[in-house]
Amino acid sequence: MNRTxxxxxxxxxxxxxxxxxxxxxxxxxxxxxxxxxxxxxxFHPCLLLDMCHYFKQPxxxxxxxxxxxxxDGDKEGEGEDEEVEEEEEEVEKEVRPETLTPEELxxxxxxxxxxxxxxxALRGKPWPMKKKHSTLRExxxxxxxxxxxxGKGKGRKLYAxxxxxNKKWMxxxxxxxxxxxxxxxxxxxxxxxxSHFGSSVASYFIFLRWMYGINMILFDNIxxxxxxxxxxxxxxxxxxDFGGYAQYSVLFYxxxxxxxxxxxxxxxxxxxxxxxxxxxxxxxxxxVIRKMARNANxxxxxxxxSFNFSWKTFTSWDYLIGNPETADNKFASITTSFKEAIxxxxxxxxxxxxxxxxxxxxxxNFLVLCCLAGSGYLIYFVVRRSQKFALEGFENHTWWERNExxxxxxxxxxxxxxxxxxxxxxxxxxxxxxxxxxxxxIFALFLGNLYTFIIALMDEINLKRKEEDVVQFNMxxxxxxxxxxxxxNSTAPPLFxxxxxxxxxxxxxxxxxxxxxxxxxxxxxxxxITLLIGDFLxxxxxxxxxxxxxxxxxxxxxxxxxxxxxGNVLGLIFNxxxxxxxxxxxxxxxxxxxxxLHVSMYLQCWAVMCCNVPQxxxxxxxxxxxxYMAMLLVILFLSTLPAIYTIVTIxxxxxCGPFSGKARMFDVIQETLESDFPAWISKVFSxxxxxxxxxxxxxxxxxxxxxxxxxxxxxxxxxxxxxxKLQMVN
Amino acid sequence: xxxxxxxxxxxxxxxxxxCTFFTRKEILRLHGRYHELAxxxxxxxxxxxPDCKLPLALIVAMPELNENxxxxxxxxxxxxxxxxxxxxxxxxxxxxxxxxxxxxxLKAIFAFKIYDFNVDNFLCKEDLEQxxxxxxxxxxxxxxxxxxxxxxxxxxxxxxDHKLSxxxxxxxxxxxxxxxxxxxxxx
Numbered sequence: 001m002n003r004t005x006x007x008x009x010x011x012x013x014x015x016x017x018x019x020x021x022x023x024x025x026x027x028x029x030x031x032x033x034x035x036x037x038x039x040x041x042x043f044h045p046c047l048l049l050d051m052c053h054y055f056k057q058p059x060x061x062x063x064x065x066x067x068x069x070x071x072d073g074d075k076e077g078e079g080e081d082e083e084v085e086e087e088e089e090e091v092e093k094e095v096r097p098e099t100l101t102p103e104e105l106x107x108x109x110x111x112x113x114x115x116x117x118x119x120x121a122l123r124g125k126p127w128p129m130k131k132k133h134s135t136l137r138e139x140x141x142x143x144x145x146x147x148x149x150x151g152k153g154k155g156r157k158l159y160a161x162x163x164x165x166n167k168k169w170m171x172x173x174x175x176x177x178x179x180x181x182x183x184x185x186x187x188x189x190x191x192x193x194x195s196h197f198g199s200s201v202a203s204y205f206i207f208l209r210w211m212y213g214i215n216m217i218l219f220d221n222i223x224x225x226x227x228x229x230x231x232x233x234x235x236x237x238x239x240x241d242f243g244g245y246a247q248y249s250v251l252f253y254x255x256x257x258x259x260x261x262x263x264x265x266x267x268x269x270x271x272x273x274x275x276x277x278x279x280x281x282x283x284x285x286x287x288v289i290r291k292m293a294r295n296a297n298x299x300x301x302x303x304x305x306s307f308n309f310s311w312k313t314f315t316s317w318d319y320l321i322g323n324p325e326t327a328d329n330k331f332a333s334i335t336t337s338f339k340e341a342i343x344x345x346x347x348x349x350x351x352x353x354x355x356x357x358x359x360x361x362x363x364x365n366f367l368v369l370c371c372l373a374g375s376g377y378l379i380y381f382v383v384r385r386s387q388k389f390a391l392e393g394f395e396n397h398t399w400w401e402r403n404e405x406x407x408x409x410x411x412x413x414x415x416x417x418x419x420x421x422x423x424x425x426x427x428x429x430x431x432x433x434x435x436x437x438x439x440x441x442i443f444a445l446f447l448g449n450l451y452t453f454i455i456a457l458m459d460e461i462n463l464k465r466k467e468e469d470v471v472q473f474n475m476x477x478x479x480x481x482x483x484x485x486x487x488x489n490s491t492a493p494p495l496f497x498x499x500x501x502x503x504x505x506x507x508x509x510x511x512x513x514x515x516x517x518x519x520x521x522x523x524x525x526x527x528x529i530t531l532l533i534g535d536f537l538x539x540x541x542x543x544x545x546x547x548x549x550x551x552x553x554x555x556x557x558x559x560x561x562x563x564x565x566x567g568n569v570l571g572l573i574f575n576x577x578x579x580x581x582x583x584x585x586x587x588x589x590x591x592x593x594x595x596x597l598h599v600s601m602y603l604q605c606w607a608v609m610c611c612n613v614p615q616x617x618x619x620x621x622x623x624x625x626x627x628y629m630a631m632l633l634v635i636l637f638l639s640t641l642p643a644i645y646t647i648v649t650i651x652x653x654x655x656c657g658p659f660s661g662k663a664r665m666f667d668v669i670q671e672t673l674e675s676d677f678p679a680w681i682s683k684v685f686s687x688x689x690x691x692x693x694x695x696x697x698x699x700x701x702x703x704x705x706x707x708x709x710x711x712x713x714x715x716x717x718x719x720x721x722x723x724x725k726l727q728m729v730n
Numbered sequence: 731x732x733x734x735x736x737x738x739x740x741x742x743x744x745x746x747x748x749c750t751f752f753t754r755k756e757i758l759r760l761h762g763r764y765h766e767l768a769x770x771x772x773x774x775x776x777x778x779x780p781d782c783k784l785p786l787a788l789i790v791a792m793p794e795l796n797e798n799x800x801x802x803x804x805x806x807x808x809x810x811x812x813x814x815x816x817x818x819x820x821x822x823x824x825x826x827x828x829x830x831x832x833x834x835x836l837k838a839i840f841a842f843k844i845y846d847f848n849v850d851n852f853l854c855k856e857d858l859e860q861x862x863x864x865x866x867x868x869x870x871x872x873x874x875x876x877x878x879x880x881x882x883x884x885x886x887x888x889x890x891d892h893k894l895s896x897x898x899x900x901x902x903x904x905x906x907x908x909x910x911x912x913x914x915x916x917x
Contacts, residue, residue: 129819309881327797
């Protein structure tokens with residue numbers, strides 16, 4: 001009979017000693033495996049023996065000293081694997097739980113829990129499949145045998161119930177996982193792109209898919225605000241101007257009326273609208289920050305430069321590549337990257353002419369600033385002009401003049417980055433640094449444009465509000481005239497006017513929503529048209545003109561275009577920023593965005609496979625995966641600022657939207673607190689909002705941040721010290 | 731869920747789901763891929779757990795592995811005999827470790843095995859030289875190769891024995907931001 005040694009740990013030895021005390025001396029027999037002595041107490045070898053088999057704490061006191069000494073010689077140092085090797089023999093003995101002492105019951109429970117944990121962790125073990133299967137089988141048999149036994153004691157019904165619920169839960173979780181992975185869209189498309197273009201291009205599409213998921217959830221959130229029954233504007237026709245019916249449709253803010261409670265649900269429309277808005281913003285923040293935290297965890301906070309060559313050697317090959325052409329490209333780019341790194345390592349960075357470089361860089365930055373200022377002014381000018389057109393009536397102007405603002409913004413967004421690219425040739429930076437500068441400038445461009453647009457919009461809002469005052473004045477006159485008329489007939493029926501006849505006040509919120517929707521649509525159109533012309537047409541020309549052209553179009557200028565990952569990711573981020581900005585005033589925006597992302601996915605997947613070639617040199621903007629997430633967070637913050645500003649300062653229109661008639665939009669919270677909640681809650685809130693409480697709280701938070709920052713710094717330093725010590729010791 | 735398939739018993743599928751990062755559908759799809767590598771050798775009925783192994787040459791011909799410079803080492807690391815003859819279990823194991831859901835530590839263990847060409851549980855200079863030559867298709871000169879290998883060992887070696895043990899390798903690779911995204915095969 002084979003005796004496979006039982007691995008043991010120091011802890012086990014102590015345990016064994018302690019249990020040995022409990023049993024009578026002289027109960028130990030020499031042979032653990034198989035020999036039974038009928039004079040033994042019934043449970044003694046069976047239960048504890050089984051537990052010896054299965055994990056590292058040999059509890060069986062009948063392990064003899066000879067066993068012990070043979071084990072010491074057999075100790076192996078296997079790093080990650082601490083589990084006990086499976087035994088073949090199992091001693092079949094009846095388990096009578098009544099004969100178990102509480103201590104042994106405890107140990108049995110521990111053993112059962114350990115088994116469960118082992119089954120959970122089985123996937124992550126680096127064992128061959130056969131070993132995993134057999135471990136699984138044995139653990140499951142163990143659980144079946146002893147879980148039932150445990151339940152036979154006190155509270156067995158509850159225990160058995162718990163076990164059954166647990167099993168059902170596991171099965172449900174597994175089925176749910178199966179279902180959700182089947183639901184993830186576009187998996188095969190992304191795989192194709194990965195194999196042709198590598199992981200960096202594919203990361204854009206994975207990001208797009210993630211955004212799509214977020215927008216779906218935002219859309220669902222907003223869709224739950226119930227549509228009121230009177231749908232006199234049910235026409236969802238999307239007219240380019242978004243005037244007419246659509247203006248009053250559920251797409252826009254103006255539709256939702258300010259009734260406090262709708263129908264038998266007593267649904268608080270204004271409050272729910274407000275809360276949905278706040279909720280979507282909070283959800284977006286949470287999702288972005290959670291993803292950042294997860295990325296940061298995975299990266300493990302490494303220092304970028306200390307493993308330069310090792311990382312290049314072991315992580316530069318992209319295992320996703322399946323296309324020979326891409327593979328060749330990758331080999332070439334890896335070689336170039338190594339040569340560059342070697343060059344940098346060998347020579348110290350000597351600038352031939354540091355003054356010239358500095359001067360050129362300053363010049364480049366100056367030019368870029370001029371560019372940004374110019375584009376900002378252009379947008380402002382165009383928005384003013386469109387206001388003039390609006391006063392004169394839109395019908396008199398051409399299509400271009402009506403949509404000037406959006407077109408100009410989109411074109412600027414298209415051409416300025418190219419200009420920046422050209423200017424950056426002056427600067428002579430390392431490609432990664434140049435990419436960072438480029439991204440920073442595009443960021444500033446988009447931000448500047450967006451904020452100029454919003455400021456111009458503010459002017460329009462003020463205009464609308466003046467108009468409102470006029471209309472309000474007119475309305476009182478009109479009502480007064482009606483009263484005068486009916487005052488003559490004493491038996492007149494109560495005042496009745498058809499709702500459509502009532503003059504409606506201008507709704508600045510809807511106007512803002514309309515502007516945003518128009519902006520997003522024109523932005524989308526521009527992107528698609530650029531895609532078609534810039535990529536597709538170019539590819540077609542290169543391909544077919546190559547036969548009759550003097551130089552090789554494919555190798556030289558213009559050749560096929562490369563997929564610009566960072567530019568596209570930035571575009572996606574800014575698009576999302578605009579959605580967040582406008583979502584409060586046009587609740588349809590996330591829905592529109594879902595549609596847009598859906599179409600984008602298919603169009604760009606097709607375009608990338610059909611017209612683009614893999615990039616020759618791949619530079620990531622930053623080593624950290626959180627770079628784009630951080631930008632998304634900044635945009636989210638900057639997008640919510642204007643909405644918050646308008647909520648807090650500008651009074652809502654008197655005639656439209658859920659907040660009509662109030663002095664400020666957030667008054668709705670005050671009202672709800674006063675009227676719907678018991679008195680003590682509003683007292684609590686008024687105490688909490690007291691500046692005397694808020695200021696010390698903020699101070700406390702600042703101090704906490706400072707403290708956490710300094711501890712994290714000290715941990716980093718301790719890390720470096722330990723590393724040095726480790727190297728010195730050896 | 732509920733489709734009657736006769737390739738595996740339900741217990742087998744559950745066991746595979748517990749032991750890998752794949753769902754039921756993915757396991758069946760993997761079997762399909764394994765089968766189409768050698769339709770005459772691989773039985774469609776795996777309920778009796780047939781002992782069928784496919785040679786290295788067939789597996790590295792898969793489009794997912796064909797362009798990979800380390801394809802031989804990958805298949806060898808996941809085979810029982812170390813020569814690249816894979817049973818279906820090994821096949822599933824390989825793609826499970828290389829899948830998106832596998833944790834960093836597990837991937838690090840097998841990455842170490844893959845790059846260890848002489849299978850001595852250390853990444854010595856020769857291993858690194860071979861890795862580098864495969865990565866650059868021998869475009870680098872001899873001095874450049876030597877320089878890179880020396881620098882890499884210098885950076886990652888913590889215990890000073892001029893070769894990388896698993897602990898050194900793991901310490902270095904778990905900090906790499908690209909590791910998870912590049913050490914990934916989608917099947």
